[in-house]
């Protein structure tokens with residue numbers, strides 16, 4: 284969303300942000316969930332399965348990984364931010380015997396094709412159709 | 416059916432945000448612009464439209480008798496005394512809800528569309544059967560909300576349902592706006608709400624004590640040449656519906672002191 288002078292001042296002075304901003308942020312979050320109609324439980328399960336699938340191919344940082352819902356212009360998207368620990372890809376189904384020492388190198392999964400949403404940096408966006 | 420008739424559902428999701436007040440005031444305002452208007456009370460459970468229009472003592476028949484073919488439509492319609500371009504079709508007994516179907520509402524709306532230029536439907540709160548019946552009869556919709564999280568969230572649910580029912584256009588009215596709170600960023604701004612709901616803003620109605628006074632009397636604000644903020648807002652909504660290009664008021668500009676200007680600068684979006 285957008286930032287105002289007041290937001291910056293609030294941050295500098297360690298003040299609570301104006302309640303309108305809090306309202307906006309909370310609404311954005313709750314509507315992403317309302318619009319997708321995914322229960323928190325299902326979302327959590329999906330998150331775990333996505334991690335599992337991705338982990339088959341690359342080493343991802345499970346603590347930093349994040350799969351969440353975002354919404355803009357009545358378009359809801361599944362946003363995955365999965366930092367990769369090592370840049371070399373795993374061969375599918377082979378164990379991870381890599382010659383490289385495990386370097387803490389962060390990379391993010393980005394989609395190959397154009398997503399219908401304005402591309403966000405380093406995130407993969409999966410638009411979700413609105414359900415009734 | 417007159418092809419140009421506009422059948423507009425006035426809905427909100429949340430109760431008590433101003434649907435009935437908007438329906439009554441908009442009905443009168445449109446009638447005063449010379450268009451033949453009918454307001455249909457589709458809130459059978461908690462009907463109030465008659466009371467807000469001051470017509471509660473003139474009801475003989477209702478939509479119920481029309482549907483049961485116990486009376487003709489023109490017998491059930493209540494014409495407003497001071498504003499004969501406006502008629503009310505009252506809601507029947509709450510027990511109607513037990514058998515009322517979307518097709519019934521469609522039948523009523525079609526009958527009304529034959530005779531009127533505008534059919535405004537006062538929708539019940541919620542998204543259950545009452546809403547589903549009312550939405551079946553509508554071609555377009557006005558969603559009304561207040562700048563509060565619960566009302567906006569419920570409005571969002573309703574907009575989703577309007578979309579799946581193919582109702583369009585859907586426009587937004589923001590009600591009970593308090594300019595001071597908005598200027599202090601302690602109330603969601605109009606832009607915030609239109610961004611979040613992704614709807615065009617048809618009108619912005621300020622919080623106005625006169626709304627309550629007019630409700631007490633059963634005389635909608637738009638009936639007199641009242642110049643109170645809400646009265647002007649309702650009249651402007653009517654004219655915008657009629658295609659006039661009337662700029663929206665900017666609540667932040669309501670105050671013009673140095674302090675207000677400072678606040679405005681503070682809330683300018685810089686990135």
Ligand SMILES: Nc1ncnc2c1ncn2[C@@H]1O[C@H](COP(=O)(O)OP(=O)(O)O)[C@@H](O)[C@H]1O
Nearest residue numbers: 430431432433434435436591621622623626627
């Ligand atoms: N702009 C306004 N300023 C002040 N009070 C308002 C305004 N709009 C509505 N109200 C009040 O809010 C209450 C609910 O309004 P109502 O139109 O009955 O809501 P709904 O039909 O959505 O349940 C009423 O008491 C009404 O007088």
Ligand SMILES: [Mg+2]
Nearest residue numbers: 434435458463
């Ligand atoms: Mg009502």
